[in-house]
Amino acid sequence: MTTGLSLNFASDNVEGASPGVMEALLRANAGPAPAYGTDAWTKRVEARFAELFEHEVAVFPVATGTAANALALAAAVSPWGSCLCHVESHVADDECGAPEFFSHGAKLIGLAGTGCKLDAAEVERVLDRLPDHVKQMPAQAVSLSQATECGLVYGQDEIAAIGALCRSRGLALHMDGARFANALVRLGASPAEMTWKAGIDILSFGATKNGCLAAEAVIVFSPRLAESLAYRRKRGGHTFSKSRFLAAQLEGYLDADAWLAHARHANAMAARLSGGLARLPGARLAWPTESNAVFAILPRAIDRAIAAAGALYHPWSPRFLPEGIRVGEDETLVRFVTSFATRPEAVDLLLATAASEKW
C-alpha cells in the first residue's frame, strides 16, 4: 500500500470533522460569550432547527449520540415504563445501558425485525400481548433508528404507520437519527416529513458521524417531553459551560446545506462499494444498501485478502438477515461504512483488492 489511501471503513466515526465545521469552530473562538446555552450561537441554532423542521422545537445540543438517545428516552418513559425497540438497536445493544441509567430503570423491550427495522404490525402484536397489570411495566414509547443499524431506511409510510399506532395507544415515538442525514437524502423527504409529520415526538439528531467533532441534538416536537430535559441534561453532565462550541459545530454543519451534501457523498460512496461488491463472484449483499453502510456476505478468501491489504471493517450479526439469506460456512458477513470523507479511489482500491483474490 503506497497509495496513502485510507481503507478505513470501520465506521463513520473514524473520520474527523469537516472543514466547514472546523471553520465554524474557529470563528466561534473570538472573545467572551455567555455560558450554559445562553450564547448567541445556541440561540441561532435553535432558530435554525425550528426553520429546518418547520415546527416549534426545543433543542438540546449534546456531545454524543448516547447522551442524546438516553436523554430522549428518559424524557419519554418513566422509570417503571417500557420502550419498544429493535433488539439489536443501538439504544438496546450499544450504549452500556445509558437509556436504563438516564430513565432510572425503564425497560427496553427488544423486538425482532429484518435489518433492524420495526414493523408496525409486529409492534402492535407485542403491545397487545403486554398485560395491563401493575406487575408489568407499561409501554410508554417506541424507538426506531433512521437509518437502521443495518443501513435500511424507513419509508415515510412505514414511520407513519408506527406513528399512528403510537398515537392511538398514547405512546411517544422516538427516532434515533444518528444517521439522520443519510436517511433523509435517501428518502428525498423534508426533515418535517420524516419526523413530526410522520408522528415522531422526539428526535436524536445526529451530526458527529456526518462531519462534526462531537455534536448532536435532542430535538423535541411534543412540548410535554421537553419539560424535564434542561434539568436532565445538566445533571447528566451534558450542559457545556462553553456552549457556543456545540452550537457552532451544528451551525457549521447545517450551513449551506453542507450536511446534506456530506450525506449524499457518503451514500454515493456506499452505493459505489455496494455495486462493486455485488458484482464480485461469490459475494452478495446481506441487506440492500440504502444509506452509507454496506453489508456484504463475502467468501472468506476475499475477507482475508482485503483485511491483509489493510482494510478496516467489522464482522456483523447475521441474526436479522432477510428471509432466505444465510451465511455459509465459507462466508462471512461484514459491514463497511462510508462517510463524508470517503474517497472514491479508496472504494475502488478496496474493490480491486477484492477482485484480485483468486479463490
Place this chain on the structure above:
Amino acid sequence: MTTGLSLNFASDNVEGASPGVMEALLRANAGPAPAYGTDAWTKRVEARFAELFEHEVAVFPVATGTAANALALAAAVSPWGSCLCHVESHVADDECGAPEFFSHGAKLIGLAGTGCKLDAAEVERVLDRLPDHVKQMPAQAVSLSQATECGLVYGQDEIAAIGALCRSRGLALHMDGARFANALVRLGASPAEMTWKAGIDILSFGATKNGCLAAEAVIVFSPRLAESLAYRRKRGGHTFSKSRFLAAQLEGYLDADAWLAHARHANAMAARLSGGLARLPGARLAWPTESNAVFAILPRAIDRAIAAAGALYHPWSPRFLPEGIRVGEDETLVRFVTSFATRPEAVDLLLATAASEKW
C-alpha cells in the same frame, strides 16, 4: 466604552479556547483514527498524565466538569454512602444533583467552613458524630475543591491533614480541580505533591476554564476506584466516539506547560484587580485573593458604576465570610473571575471606572 475591551469578569468559562488548544485540535483533524478512546492521542495523553503526576494513573477524559465530578464521586461512594464536602461546594450546590444521579442516590453532607474550605478538625468532628447504624448512610468519601469556590487555595499540609484522616477512616479523598492549575501555580507545588502525595485518591482535572473548549479528565490514583469508570462513563454518555478531539485538547493544553502559563497569567490578573480594588475607599476584600477570582465587598455606588459601564460579574453568597467580616447595608459582595485571556488593560479600565465613582 469605545475601547473594545471586554469587561467580562463573569466567569472563566466565558472565554473561548487558547490558541494552543485550537491548533492541537486542528492538527488532530487529519485522516481517520480509531474511536472510543483507542486513538493515539488518548494513549499519548494518558502517558503524559502519568509522567506529570509521577504515578500510575487511570485517565478518563470527559467534556464537562460536572461529568468529571459526578463520575469521580460515583466511583468513590456507593448508592447508600455519603460524601462530606462543603455545603457551598460546586458538587453540592451547582450541578443539579449530578453526583446524586451518577452515584444512584448517595448523600452529600454539607459542612461549613470559611471561604468554602474544609477543615480537617471539622471533618473529623462530623465523622465522629455520624452513628454507625444501618439507618445512617456511612461516610465513604470527602470531596474538596482546589481552589475553592471562594478562590482559596489549600496548603499541602491542609490537604494532607484531611488525607490522613481519610486514610485512617477508610474514606476516599476526591479533589475537584476545576481550577487545578490556578491552585498549583499559587502553591508552587508539583502535581504529585498537591494530589496523591497529600492523600488524594481521585481528581477532577479541570482544563476547560483555563483554555480548553470542553475537556476535563478524571485522574485516578487508587486503582480500585478506576475499575468501574469505563462503564460508568459510557452509560453516562461521556465516551466520545471521536475521542481524539478530547485528548487533543488536553495535549494542546499541557504542551510546553501552556496550562501553567495560563494559570499564572489569570492569577496575576486577579492579583492586579484585587490590589486595585482593595485600595479603593470603602471597598475591601471578602477573602484573600489566592487564585483567579476576586471577592470584594463594594459600596453599592461602585457596584452600580461598574455595572453601568458594562462590567460583568456576579453577586456572591456572604454565608462563609471570615470571622468578623460582614456586608453592610450599603455594600454588596461580588465575584470577579479572571482567565488566561484577561487583558491587563481591562483590569485597569475596571479599576479606573470604579475609582472615578464619587460616592
Place this chain on the structure above:
Amino acid sequence: MTTGLSLNFASDNVEGASPGVMEALLRANAGPAPAYGTDAWTKRVEARFAELFEHEVAVFPVATGTAANALALAAAVSPWGSCLCHVESHVADDECGAPEFFSHGAKLIGLAGTGCKLDAAEVERVLDRLPDHVKQMPAQAVSLSQATECGLVYGQDEIAAIGALCRSRGLALHMDGARFANALVRLGASPAEMTWKAGIDILSFGATKNGCLAAEAVIVFSPRLAESLAYRRKRGGHTFSKSRFLAAQLEGYLDADAWLAHARHANAMAARLSGGLARLPGARLAWPTESNAVFAILPRAIDRAIAAAGALYHPWSPRFLPEGIRVGEDETLVRFVTSFATRPEAVDLLLATAASEKW
C-alpha cells in the same frame, strides 16, 4: 428487679401488636382471598380512610414507615428536585437514603429548627435563597413530621402556614405521620383538620408504632401525586400478595377508635413520666412533652442509676434544643418513649429508681 415490669422506653417499636390488631389478623386468616390489593379487606380499609379523612383519598398500605415516606416523597419530587425538611428529620437522617433511592436522587435540604420543627418563615427564607437556575435542584416539596422527632406537635395554624406557603410556590406538602395518632389526640383536631384542610397533599399514616405488627399507609389527598404510586410500590417490592394481612391490621387498628385510645394512653404515660422527671432535683425537660416521648436532661448520676436498674432508653442529639437550654458537663440528654403498652407501674418504678439516687 423482681417485679417483672418492663422498663423498656427505648422506642415505641419495641412493643408487639395490640390485641385488637392480632384478632383482626386472625379473623382475616380464613379461606382464600384475591391477591395484590384486590381483596375485600383492602377495599374496606380504603373506604374507611376516605370516611376518616372526609376526603377522597388514594390509599397505599405498606409495611414500614420508611417505605411510606420514601414512596410519598418520590411521588412528590422529581429526581432533579429538592425537598425541604428538618435536618434531623427521620427522612433525612434515619432511613439510609430511602427517599433518595425511591426518588432516584432527589435532594433533601435540611433546615434548622428547635425540636425538629419547621418554621414557615425559615422555609420561606430558604426558598427565597435558592437560585432559579438549571444548576440548582428546584424545590418541589416540603416534608414535616407530626409529631416531630423531638416529640413536638405542630399546631393547625403552624401546618397551615407552611401549607399556604407551599401552595403559593407550587410545592407539595408531605406529612410524616409515624406518630400521627399521638399528635392528633394531643391537638384534639380531626384527621381532616390536621391534614388536607391545613394543606397536606400526601401523608405517611403510621400505625406500626401505635399497635400494628407492620402496617402503614401512604394516604394521598392530591390526585396527581397518586398516579405513579401503584407502580412505584410494586417495583419497590412493597405490594403484598396476601394483601389482606396489611389491610386487616389497619382495620383492627382503626376499629372502635382503638388507635386513638392507644395514643391517648401513650401520651398519658409520657405525661406521667415527664411530670415525674421534671420534679426530680437536677433534672429538667429538654422540650415540652406533647406526645409520647419524653426528652430530659438528667444528672449523670440519675442516668447511671436508672440504666443500672435495667431501664432502656437512648441518648439524644442536643443540636436543636430551645434557646437558652444547654446540656451541662455532668448532665446527659436522653429520650424515653412510651406506647400503647406502657404500664403506669413501669413509669412509676422508673421514677422511683431515679428519685432514690443520691447524687
Place this chain on the structure above:
Amino acid sequence: MTTGLSLNFASDNVEGASPGVMEALLRANAGPAPAYGTDAWTKRVEARFAELFEHEVAVFPVATGTAANALALAAAVSPWGSCLCHVESHVADDECGAPEFFSHGAKLIGLAGTGCKLDAAEVERVLDRLPDHVKQMPAQAVSLSQATECGLVYGQDEIAAIGALCRSRGLALHMDGARFANALVRLGASPAEMTWKAGIDILSFGATKNGCLAAEAVIVFSPRLAESLAYRRKRGGHTFSKSRFLAAQLEGYLDADAWLAHARHANAMAARLSGGLARLPGARLAWPTESNAVFAILPRAIDRAIAAAGALYHPWSPRFLPEGIRVGEDETLVRFVTSFATRPEAVDLLLATAASEKW
C-alpha cells in the same frame, strides 16, 4: 355449588397463613423486643437457616418475593451489568422492574427455554455471543427459578451445569425459590444439595406461598454478595422495626418440618388434579406436573364449564410449550395452582365438573 368448597386455584398466594405460622406469630407477640433485626427470633432463625443449609449464611428476611429477588439481583449485578434469565421468568416479567430499580438499571437478558427452564448450553451460547466491549453491559449473573414459572423442577445436575458455567465465567448464580419447598420435596434433595452444592450463590427463599402471611428471606452463600445487603434492604424500606414478626413467621414455617409437609401436600394435590385432567377426553398437560402447578390444554367447553362452576385459575402463555405441543383453536392453555390448604375434595369436585361437560 352448595358444598362450601373453594375452587380457587388462581395462585398459591390466595390462601392465608398456616396454623403453625399464626401460632408462632401469636407467641412472638409477648412483651417488648429489640427492633430492626436485633431480636431473639431473628437470631434464632439465622442459626436455623445455617443449620438447614449446612453452610454459613447471611439471612435477610423481607416480606415479599419481589423484594427478595430484587435485593438479591442488586447484590449480584452492578448497575451497568446484565443478568441472564428466562424471558418469562418472574424477575423479568412480573415485578414491574423491581430488579432494574434495586440494581439501578442493570439489564435482564431474557433467554428462551421450554417451560421457563434455562439450559446450560443456551446460557453458554448467549454468553459467547456477548461482545466484550464497554458498549455492552457485561454479564455478571444468571437467575433461575426453582420451580419454574411453568412448574418444572431443575434436576441437581441441571443446576450444577449452570453453576459450573457461572463459576468458570465469574458470574453469580441466583435462585428464585418462590416455590423452593415444592421443588425440594420433588427432588428429594437436601437444601444444601439444591443450592450451594450445585453452585447457587444467593437464594430467594420463598415462604409466603407455602404458608406464611408475608415472609421470605434472601439467603447468601457467597459472603461478598452479602456485604451491601443490610444497607440495600434498609433503603429499600424492607427492614422491619418489629422484626421479630418476620422471623417468627419463618420459625413457625420451618418448625417440625411443617414447610416440607405443606409442600408435599400441595404437590400431591397438583398430581391428583393433573392425573385427573389428563384422563379427560380432549384434555392434556402442557408441561409435566413436577411441583404444585398444573398446566393443561383444555377444550374450550371444559374451560367454560369449570369457570361457570366458579373455579378460579388463569390462562397462560403458550410461548414456551414443549416441542410439538400446540394449543388448538378450540382449546385454551390454563394454569391451576394448589397449596398447603388445597382440599382433595375441591380437586375432585373440579375434576367431576370438568368430566360432566358434554362437548
